[in-house]
Amino acid sequence: MDSLAWKPYCRPFRSPLRTAHGEWPQREGLIVRLEHEGQVGFGEVAPLEDFGTESLLDASEALDALIEDPELELPPELVCTRFALDCAAGMLERAPARPHHVAGLLPAGITAYAALQTLLDQGFTTFKWKIGVESMEAEQHLCRELFKLLHGKGILRLDANAGLDYAATEAWMAFLEDYPVEFLEQPLPPGEEASMAILAERYSVPVALDESLCQPGALTAFTELFPKGPFVIKPALIGSVKSYLSWRAFRPGVRVVYSSAFETAIGIEAALRLASMDEHSSAAVGFGTLEYFPHEDGFSGHIYGPILTPGLPVDAFERLWKRL
Ligand SMILES: [Mg+2]
Missing domain, CATH: 3.30.390.10 (Enolase-like, N-terminal domain)
Structure with missing residues (x-):
């Protein structure tokens, strides 16, 4: 029973x-x-x-x-x-425990600069920065400084969280042509995938989908528009594990970046296990989120750093459960 x-x-x-x-x-x-x-x-x-x-x-x-x-x-x-x-139900139980490079998460705004310096010192080489929070002028000014600091040491992903319009997206993509940017993530809101695909054709900067992928069936629906991705996959939001794995098995050419949705150790472990099952993805995982909670709150289990490996035992989860 x-x-x-x-x-x-x-x-x-x-x-x-x-x-x-x-x-x-x-x-x-x-x-x-x-x-x-x-x-x-x-x-x-x-x-x-x-x-x-x-x-x-x-x-x-x-x-x-x-x-x-x-x-x-x-x-x-x-x-x-x-x-x-x-x-x-144990669907990820037999997944391997592979180590993953982690993308450090930079805070929006001016504090990103000091955060980037700290993360570089810690050995991170991929970074994600949230844009669309302050004015474009201020953010592009800061972005130049971030790229200067990064020069030869790492790569930056920008995430607009669907907060830009078409003109602002185009302005960002033109700006980014000169810089070593990995991708611009979800500039336009869900529903505007065709516009994002047009801009991705026109500029050299890849446009990654994140918010757009949250609805059931979205992965299949957008594979045609974005045959190489990149797709930011938040395991917490994928729905059925079986359906996801069967989508992935037939689309190994889509670039997939696994990412956290600010989970506890239980969700992080599951997400890292799913990422470990994917032999076609070696992109740094978006788990810089761990640093955004106080370590002493008792909900974490993985050691945060440039490399993250799943493998927490089930009794760690049982302890977390009992504290709730
Ligand atoms: Mg995102």
């Missing part, structure tokens, strides 16, 4: 996170625990409603309904809940 349970968590950031979506003071999510044939498994529901995922309320209601009636079918749009349940 299976036994399913869930608990909520709330985890304040060291300081509120600034993105093109605004300020974000704390990460809230759910931890799912499933006992199945004597095996215990954990999963994490870490929604990003700005990306169009389900809300925590949707997720908790769906989990309650499943506890009541385990035969119920989960609606496909509950992508985070689906992923958590698949993890708890």
Whole structure:
């Protein structure tokens, strides 16, 4: 007899996170625990409603309904809940534990400069910086300084979190022609993929999709427009693990970058396991998010650094669960 349970968590950031979506003071999510044939498994529901995922309320209601009636079918749009349940059911259990290079995450605005210096000293070589938060003039001025500091030592990804319009995207892409940028991530909002594909054709800077990929079926739908990607895959938001793996198996040529959605150790472990299964992706993973929580809050388990390796034991998850 299976036994399913869930608990909520709330985890304040060291300081509120600034993105093109605004300020974000704390990460809230759910931890799912499933006992199945004597095996215990954990999963994490870490929604990003700005990306169009389900809300925590949707997720908790769906989990309650499943506890009541385990035969119920989960609606496909509950992508985070689906992923958590698949993890708890052990679908990533046999994934290898491969080490991954990590992209350091720079804060928006002027503090990015000092953060870049610190991360370079720590040995990071790939960095991500959020744009679309301040004026373009101020950000491009700062961007030049970041590239100067980076010169010969690393590569930068820029993430606009869907916060630009067509003209601003084009201005950024023209600006970036002269710099060693890995990609510009999601400049335009979901729904404007065709425009992003046109700009990606016109300029040498690759345009990566992130927010656009959150809806069920989006991966398949946009593979034609972006046959080489890059696609930023947040495992927490992929929905069914099986469907994702079958998409990936037939599209090895799409450049995939695995990325965190600000999860606890449970979600991070699952995301790194999924990334470890993907032998076609060697891009630095977007797990600079770990540094954005206080180490002593008890929700982390992996050691943050330029290399991250999955492999936390299930009793670490059991301890996290018991503290909730
Ligand atoms: Mg992004």
